[in-house]
Structure formats: C-alpha cells, structure tokens
Amino acid sequence: MPSTRRHFGETPEGHAVHLHVLTNDSGMEAAVMDYGAILVSLKAPDSEGRVGEVTLGFDRIEGYLGQHPYFGATVGRYANRIGGARFLLDGKEVRLAANNGPNHLHGGVRGFDRVLWEAEDFEEDGSAGVRLRRLSPDGEEGYPGNLDVAVTYALTDLDELRIDFEATSDEPTPVNLTNHTYFNLRGTGDILDHVVQIPASRYTPVDEGLIPTGEIAPVQGTPLDFTAPHAVRERIAAVPGGGYDHNFVLDKKPGCLACAARVEEPEGGRVLEVLTTEPGAQFYTGNFLDGTLVGRDGQRYGRHAGFCVEPQRFPDSPNQPGFPDCVLRPGGVYLHTIVFRFAVL
Numbered sequence: 064m065p066s067t068r069r070h071f072g073e074t075p076e077g078h079a080v081h082l083h084v085l086t087n088d089s090g091m092e093a094a095v096m097d098y099g100a101i102l103v104s105l106k107a108p109d110s111e112g113r114v115g116e117v118t119l120g121f122d123r124i125e126g127y128l129g130q131h132p133y134f135g136a137t138v139g140r141y142a143n144r145i146g147g148a149r150f151l152l153d154g155k156e157v158r159l160a161a162n163n164g165p166n167h168l169h170g171g172v173r174g175f176d177r178v179l180w181e182a183e184d185f186e187e188d189g190s191a192g193v194r195l196r197r198l199s200p201d202g203e204e205g206y207p208g209n210l211d212v213a214v215t216y217a218l219t220d221l222d223e224l225r226i227d228f229e230a231t232s233d234e235p236t237p238v239n240l241t242n243h244t245y246f247n248l249r250g251t252g253d254i255l256d257h258v259v260q261i262p263a264s265r266y267t268p269v270d271e272g273l274i275p276t277g278e279i280a281p282v283q284g285t286p287l288d289f290t291a292p293h294a295v296r297e298r299i300a301a302v303p304g305g306g307y308d309h310n311f312v313l314d315k316k317p318g319c320l321a322c323a324a325r326v327e328e329p330e331g332g333r334v335l336e337v338l339t340t341e342p343g344a345q346f347y348t349g350n351f352l353d354g355t356l357v358g359r360d361g362q363r364y365g366r367h368a369g370f371c372v373e374p375q376r377f378p379d380s381p382n383q384p385g386f387p388d389c390v391l392r393p394g395g396v397y398l399h400t401i402v403f404r405f406a407v408l
C-alpha cells in the first residue's frame with residue numbers, strides 16, 4: 064500500500080513539517096514525522112479486529128515542539144545516559160552537553176528528536192515506507208565527526224513496523240540510535256496489567272543518577288526477572304525509583320535480529336513483540352509521566368500511562384570498558400534494526 068504525505072505544521076524557524084502515513088492490508092497505520100523522525104501514531108487491530116491507537120503522542124506539532132519525554136522519538140547520537148557528560152575517546156577527552164543533571168541524556172539539549180530530517184517515501188515488496196536522512200555536523204551537542212544518518216520506517220503486510228538505522232562518520236564517534244515510542248496496547252489508562260516477557264537473564268545495575276555501575280548482574284530473584292511472563296503490576300512496587308527503567312542484557316547473539324520483549328494486553332488482546340539487532344533494551348514504565356502532559360484526544364498522561372522498550376547499546380558504554388564497544392570509525396557502518404511486530408491473542 065502506498066504512503067501519503069500531509070502537512071502537519073511548521074518548525075519555529077518556519078520550515079514545513081510533514082507526516083508520512085503508511086498503511087497495510089490489515090488496516091494498520093503508522094504516521095512518521097520528518098521533524099525528529101518521530102513515530103507520531105501507530106494503529107493496530109485488537110482481537111475483535113478493531114483498529115486503534117497504541118502509542119502516546121500529540122495531535123498537533125506544538126506538542127512535539129514543547130517539552131515532552133521523547134514520545135515516538137528517534138534518539139541519537141547516543142541514546143540513554145553518558146555519565147558526567149564526558150568520556151575518553153582514543154585518549155582524548157570529549158565533553159558533551161549536560162541535559163540531565165550533570166549527565167548527558169538521549170543526545171543532549173537538541174538531539175535527533177528536535178531537528179528536521181529530509182524524507183523520501185517509497186514502496187517496496189509490499190511495504191510502504193519512508194526514509195529520513197540528515198547530516199549531524201561535527202561538534203553537534205559535543206560529538207566528534209560528521210555523522211551521515213538514515214532512519215527507514217517500513218510497514219509490512221505481516222503487521223510489522225520495521226525501523227532500520229544506518230550511520231557513517233568521518234571521525235571516530237560513539238553511536239547508539241533507537242526509537243523511544245511509548246506504547247499502551249489498550250489505548251487508554253495505564254499499562255500495569257500488560258503482561259511482559261523479556262528474554263534477559265542479566266541487567267546493568269545503576270547508581271542514583273541512573274548511570275551504570277559497570278556491573279552485569281543476574282535478574283534472578285529480583286523484580287526484573289521477566290524471563291517468564293509477569294504483569295507489570297505484580298512487582299513494580301518493589302522496584303526502587305517508582306518503576307522499571309533498566310537496561311536488560313538480552314540473551315541473544317550479538318548482531319542477530321531477535322526478541323527484546325513480548326508484551327500482551329489481556330483485555331483487547333493486542334500483542335507486541337519488539338525485535339532488535341542490538342545487545343540491550345531499556346524497559347521503562349513511564350515513571351516520570353505525572354499527568355501534566357495533555358496528549359492525543361485530550362488524554363492526560365499519568366504515571367505508567369505507557370511503556371517503552373528501547374533497544375540499545377548499553378548506557379554509558381563510552382565510559383564502561385567492560386561493555387560492548389560503541390565507537391563507529393571512519394570506513395565502518397553502524398546498522399541497527401528494530402521490528403515492532405503486532406499480533407492478537
């Protein structure tokens with residue numbers, strides 16, 4: 064099915080912003096915005112065949128231009144936190160924008176979610192898609208090297224939204240690109256009754272600032288053990304910090320596309336499987352949502368109104384010699400694929 068393009072508003076600098084709407088045969092619909100390469104909306108059928116919204120977001124561009132916690136965003140150049148907003152790269156100190164206390168979060172003050180991308184619609188093998196590109200200049204938010212980045216969204220007739228990230232650089236730089244969609248598979252209320260399974264027997268513990276300590280610890284015997292399915296509600300009260308916000312070390316081979324999480328919503332029967340080629344995934348239960356943000360259809364997003372599964376290289380890897388390497392070098396190519404696969408119970 065083809066994609067369509069419609070005007071969504073303007074940036075503060077007066078540049079036109081468009082939504083690219085992808086549809087498939089079962090009625091799924093994904094709307095991707097060229098500002099921030101953001102997934103603005105995703106609709107999927109429930110077990111009765113009713114197609115409904117499954118993400119948190121805004122009806123209007125103004126919501127995305129204001130403060131919001133990365134709804135649907137493409138996050139980069141480095142997703143999640145870098146401790147002290149600094150690191151050593153080949154023996155030289157690199158200083159980044161600090162936008163989360165003393166730390167760097169999700170690419171800095173003006174990350175990849177707050178810039179306009181160049182978009183091109185396409186149709187390929189039964190999928191409608193949009194490819195977004197930009198050049199992140201040397202020094203942006205403190206990062207070294209010009210980074211040529213592409214993010215491709217494609218909606219398939221297998222009810223999968225596939226996101227492919229690709230990047231090359233003319234200087235060594237850390238790269239960690241992800242998508243920060245908040246899902247609510249019921250479309251309303253909170254996600255506490257969603258049933259979650261995460262194939263990860265280990266996680267990366269953090270300090271009070273949510274910076275990894277460098278340890279890789281077992282989940283066994285903790286509320287983070289989702290190797291068997293559990294409703295979010297069951298053990299969330301026992302998680303310090305008001306809910307889940309942890310990087311899971313996935314039990315999979317590096318580089319291969321495999322499951323990061325499977326989430327079921329028992330009432331409407333929607334099932335989401337998140338697949339990734341990356342070694343980790345942040346499971347976040349919207350702990351910082353506090354009801355002040357008014358989103359789509361006038362909904363107020365309170366605590367746990369949505370959950371995120373953010374596939375990623377481990378947080379703070381530039382400062383953690385024990386974690387998988389995250390540095391892209393000239394001549395190399397950074398590749399990451401995420402699949403959001405929908406089904407019903």
Ligand code: GLA
Pocket residue numbers: 132133143168273308345347351371373
């Ligand atoms: C990620 C982080 C959280 C929080 C959200 C955005 O999931 O891990 O701590 O910063 O993004 O609010």
